[in-house]
Amino acid sequence: MxxxxxxxxxxxxxxxxxxxxxxLIRRLRERGASVTPVMTRAAQEFVTPLAVGALAAAHVFTxxxxxxxxxxxxxxxxxxxxxxxxxxxxxxDLMAKIANGLADxxxxxxxxxxxxxxxxxxxxxxxxxxxxxxxRNVATLRxxxxxxxxxxxxxxxxxxxxxxxxMAEPLEIVAAIAALLDDQPKPLMGKRAIVTSGPTHEPIDxxxxxxxxxxxxxxxxxAAALAKLGAxxxxxxxxVTIPDPKGVTVIHVERAAExxxxxxxxxxxxxAIMVAAVADWRVAEESDRKIKKKPGExxxxxxxxxxxxxxxxxxxxxQRPRLVIGFAAETNDVLANARVKLDKKGADYIVANDVSxxxxxxxxxxxxxxxxxxxxxxxxxxxxxxAVAQKLAAFAAEKLNG
Ligand code: C5P
Numbered sequence: 235m236x237x238x239x240x241x242x243x244x245x246x247x248x249x250x251x252x253x254x255x256x257x258l259i260r261r262l263r264e265r266g267a268s269v270t271p272v273m274t275r276a277a278q279e280f281v282t283p284l285a286v287g288a289l290a291a292a293h294v295f296t297x298x299x300x301x302x303x304x305x306x307x308x309x310x311x312x313x314x315x316x317x318x319x320x321x322x323x324x325x326x327d328l329m330a331k332i333a334n335g336l337a338d339x340x341x342x343x344x345x346x347x348x349x350x351x352x353x354x355x356x357x358x359x360x361x362x363x364x365x366x367x368x369x370r371n372v373a374t375l376r377x378x379x380x381x382x383x384x385x386x387x388x389x390x391x392x393x394x395x396x397x398x399x400x401m402a403e404p405l406e407i408v409a410a411i412a413a414l415l416d417d418q419p420k421p422l423m424g425k426r427a428i429v430t431s432g433p434t435h436e437p438i439d440x441x442x443x444x445x446x447x448x449x450x451x452x453x454x455x456x457a458a459a460l461a462k463l464g465a466x467x468x469x470x471x472x473x474v475t476i477p478d479p480k481g482v483t484v485i486h487v488e489r490a491a492e493x494x495x496x497x498x499x500x501x502x503x504x505x506a507i508m509v510a511a512v513a514d515w516r517v518a519e520e521s522d523r524k525i526k527k528k529p530g531e532x533x534x535x536x537x538x539x540x541x542x543x544x545x546x547x548x549x550x551x552x553q554r555p556r557l558v559i560g561f562a563a564e565t566n567d568v569l570a571n572a573r574v575k576l577d578k579k580g581a582d583y584i585v586a587n588d589v590s591x592x593x594x595x596x597x598x599x600x601x602x603x604x605x606x607x608x609x610x611x612x613x614x615x616x617x618x619x620x621a622v623a624q625k626l627a628a629f630a631a632e633k634l635n636g
Contacts, residue, residue, distance in 0.1 A: 237412050238266030243316040243350075245341045246286065248276020251323035251357035251401035256281060258322055258404040259289040265408065270316065271295070274328065274341045298340040309340055313347035317415055321345070323357035323401045326368050332380070333371035353381045353414060355407050360397025373502065379424050381466050383410035384483055398485070409480035413461055420464030421631035426503040427465040428555070429457040430510035430544060432472035434490045438536065439521040446511050450474030452561075452601060453509030455623035457482045460507075463627050468500040472510055490516065490541035497544055498551070505557040505630055508545040516541050549580025557633055558582050559626070562606075563589040572606040582633070583607050585626065605629070 242262055246255045259269050269290045273283055283294040298309060313319070321328060321341075328341065332354075337343040345352070354375070362368055363385060376382070384402035389395070402410070431453020435443040450471055457469040458479035467482045470493055478484040485496045490512045497506070515538035525534055545560045560581040562572040565588070572586035584606045587593075593602070602616040614625060 236265065237262060237408065237415060240267045240318065240411070240415050241270070241316040242267050242411065243270050243272065243312060243319045243344070244290075245272045245274070245319060245321045245328075245344065246277040246281070247274045247321060247323060247325045247328040247341065248279060249323040249325050249357045249401070250280060252277050252280035254401055254404055255322050256285060256289055258320075258407055259286065261404045261408050262411070263290070267411075268292070270312065272312065272341050272344060274339060276325070276327075295340055298338075298343055309343040310347050313344045314349060316350055318350060318411060319345065319348055319352045320355070320407065320411060321352070322355035322407055324354040326356075326358045326362045326365070326371075329354065329356065329368065329375060330371050333374040333378075351379075351381065351414060353383060353407075353410060355383050355402050355410075356385045356399075357401035358385070358399050359393065360395060360399040363397070363399045376426060376466070376502075381410070381414060382483065383407055383481070386484070387486060402483075406478075406480065413464075413481040416462075418462070421635055422460060422627070423464035425465045425505065425634060426555075427457075427460045427467045427630075428497055428500045428503045428506045428548075429453055429460065429467060429469045430471070430493060430497060430508045430512070431457065431469060432474040433511050434472045434493055434513045434541075435488045436490065436513045436516035436541070437488075437520050438517050439523065439525045441524050444513060444515075444517065445473075446513065448472070448474075448511035450476055451599065452619045452622065453507075454479050455620045456507055456509055456626055457484075459620075459623040459627035460505075460630070462624075463631055465505075465627075468503075470496040470500065470510070472512075489513075490544065494542045494544045494547060497548060501548075501551065501553045501555075503555045504634060505559070506548050506555045507559045507626070507630070508548065509561050510544070511563065512544055513541055515539065543579065545581060546579040554580070557630060559630065560584050562586045565590045569604065569606065569611060572604070576606065576608060 271286045271290050272295045287294040331342045337346040386400045388400035432450035433446045433448040437443045457467050461467045461481040469482045469484045487493045518537040518539040558581045562584045564571045568586050572584040586604045601622045605612040
């Protein structure tokens with residue numbers, strides 16, 4: 235996947251993350267793409283047109299009513315003569331304008347006149363991202379086929395507040411652009427996918443937790459494979475040591491409750507593939523200080539409480555994705571257990587695998603799965619986890635489109 239030779243119209247709106255757009259321009263150009271920058275008025279408060287123009291080696295368009303920029307209805311031409319429009323950073327304000335078809339400056343007029351795909355990289359304070367109005371606008375944009383990369387979780391530059399709102403890093407945006415412009419067939423273009431991956435950590439006290447051996451390899455590979463087929467993917471990952479897949483919006487969580495909240499916040503979606511090895515139980519009363527050994531006292535007893543079942547919640551949700559796929563890692567009675575799970579969890583398919591220690595699957599790189607549905611069982615040959623991911627992504631595309 236490459237951006238070489240692609241013509242990117244980059245709209246920079248007014249946020250502190252605009253400084254990263256300078257690096258984005260550099261990264262795109264060093265990979266052979268050309269960049270035509272458009273800046274809103276507010277963007278020019280954060281970075282100068284001079285810096286943007288110098289890095290892009292191109293004229294910077296700023297003004298709807300400029301006699302030089304608009305001599306041949308420039309905003310219409312700008313909206314057409316490119317392969318992709320990227321808005322980075324995309325402020326809540328500009329997203330609201332796009333969602334509602336406002337066109338009172340050059341950036342919004344270009345966006346309204348567009349006939350080419352649009353990728354937005356939101357950046358805003360977490361409270362703004364969370365606001366009901368922004369959520370409505372995001373849902374509208376998604377329904378209109380707008381692609382998203384981010385926002386990511388992290389600390390905000392201005393306030394130090396943590397939460398969802400940080401703009402994706404330039405290289406993550408480049409990967410999303412490359413994925414969108416890739417000439418390979420894209421059967422999941424315009425589809426939204428949610429994938430869970432990795433284990434969850436359920437705290438006992440501030441230093442100890444209960445975990446499992448899931449590496450996240452299979453779930454991450456599935457998220458990447460769906461993105462490659464054009465899906466707009468949100469990956470909700472428990473704590474793992476492997477890198478975030480490229481071209482995917484990744485939300486990092488620790489416990490099952492956080493994973494459930496992140497998954498439901500990512501709805502609506504066309505498909506959900508729940509691969510995470512979610513802990514079935516958490517410690518009922520987590521200690522807020524480290525539990526200490528005391529002479530003469532016996533070992534502590536951990537009282538457990540049941541965790542929410544994320545797959546089951548999504549499988550029965552009023553916004554249930556059209557296609558819901560779960561995994562069933564079992565050490566015995568693999569098929570019988572998978573069949574029970576189909577109904578109990580409201581899934582369309584269960585990918586069953588035997589994780590007995592002798593298989594080496596859990597934490598390993600290979601997988602041997604069977605696809606269980608109400609119609610029957612389809613065993614797949616032993617493959618590496620990337621191959622399982624690609625086959626499952628193609629399978630999902632076929633089920634959604636066919
Ligand atoms: O019931 P079991 O944990 O074996 O089911 C496995 C499937 O259910 C997987 O798809 C897993 O991601 C999902 N699951 C879940 N939330 C839980 C437990 C399992 O989403 N609390």
